Amino acid sequence: MDLVGACRAFVSVSERGSFTVGAAVARMSQPVASRRIAALEAHVGEPLFERTSRRAVLTPFGREMLPAARQLVLAADVLLHEAEAAKRKPWRLAVPGICPTADLARLVADARGHGVTLELRVGPPPRRLELIRSQQVRAALLPVARDEAMWTVPLGLAGAQDPGVKRVYLETLRMGRADPEPARRVWIQPEDDAPHIRDPLTRLRDAVGLRPVQLAVADDLTTAAADVLCSRDLLLCSPAQARELALSWRPIGEIALTRGYALAAAAPGDPHHLQARLGDAIARCLGAEGAPA
Numbered sequence: 001m002d003l004v005g006a007c008r009a010f011v012s013v014s015e016r017g018s019f020t021v022g023a024a025v026a027r028m029s030q031p032v033a034s035r036r037i038a039a040l041e042a043h044v045g046e047p048l049f050e051r052t053s054r055r056a057v058l059t060p061f062g063r064e065m066l067p068a069a070r071q072l073v074l075a076a077d078v079l080l081h082e083a084e085a086a087k088r089k090p091w092r093l094a095v096p097g098i099c100p101t102a103d104l105a106r107l108v109a110d111a112r113g114h115g116v117t118l119e120l121r122v123g124p125p126p127r128r129l130e131l132i133r134s135q136q137v138r139a140a141l142l143p144v145a146r147d148e149a150m151w152t153v154p155l156g157l158a159g160a161q162d163p164g165v166k167r168v169y170l171e172t173l174r175m176g177r178a179d180p181e182p183a184r185r186v187w188i189q190p191e192d193d194a195p196h197i198r199d200p201l202t203r204l205r206d207a208v209g210l211r212p213v214q215l216a217v218a219d220d221l222t223t224a225a226a227d228v229l230c231s232r233d234l235l236l237c238s239p240a241q242a243r244e245l246a247l248s249w250r251p252i253g254e255i256a257l258t259r260g261y262a263l264a265a266a267a268p269g270d271p272h273h274l275q276a277r278l279g280d281a282i283a284r285c286l287g288a289e290g291a292p293a
Helices: 003-016 019-025 030-044 060-088 101-113 125-133 195-207 221-229 239-244 272-286
Strands: 091-096 118-123 139-144 151-159 186-188 215-217 234-237 248-251 257-265
Touching: 003 019, 003 030, 003 060, 019 030, 091 125, 091 272, 101 118, 101 272, 118 125, 125 139, 139 195, 139 272, 151 239, 151 272, 186 195, 186 221, 195 215, 195 257, 221 234, 234 239, 239 248, 257 272
Parallel strands: 091 118, 091 139, 186 215, 186 234
Antiparallel strands: 139 257, 151 234, 151 248, 151 257
């Protein structure tokens, strides 16, 4: 039995003194109101209205039950109002600065289609972590190792020229003593300055005999991309970023590197419904494997 609906019909009919008028005010048909009140009477085990009167006259038992029924209907209305207000409350989400504007706009639009008002805060990993710890956002996309990730993004090396090979091996960047060319560098953008990416790459640099200066963390992606475009340097990036920057991307020959992302929530937040509804749109923003085209 719909207890709230039955009590709503009971209260409305009792206040108007008519099944027809009371049902109309409660936005239901008169037969529906009658069935609901009959079900409520069967549930509580006593009649609520006198059945001999043309008007809807409460029985003594009905008068006793009316205040409690009003409280139940009021509580249900408050609950519905709070639920609507909660759905309209903005969901602040911290996202990586590498996400294309067009994909972020589609993410916000998709969220609206699911009844979620999304407010984005864009920033590098340390800033996103600060926002989630200080609860300035309800959730954040944070970098994690592959085995902890909900979304993964393959990383490789991109340059201004097509290398003419299927993979780029870091050992090919090793400098000879008499080499007249400047040392070629691999730029790590701030988004990838994380231990699970930086440390394996640093160990590989040392193992193949590159100079320390040949692996550098850039201040920002724009500066790193500019250095790559006007030199033989390489950028550690995703295939999607390489396409956006018109660079030739190849996987690294000696090692497989992957960005991983997980959706972390602030203490009062619950990101699971956001992940379930907007997972594909988030994957598209990140350039993740398996993201919709």
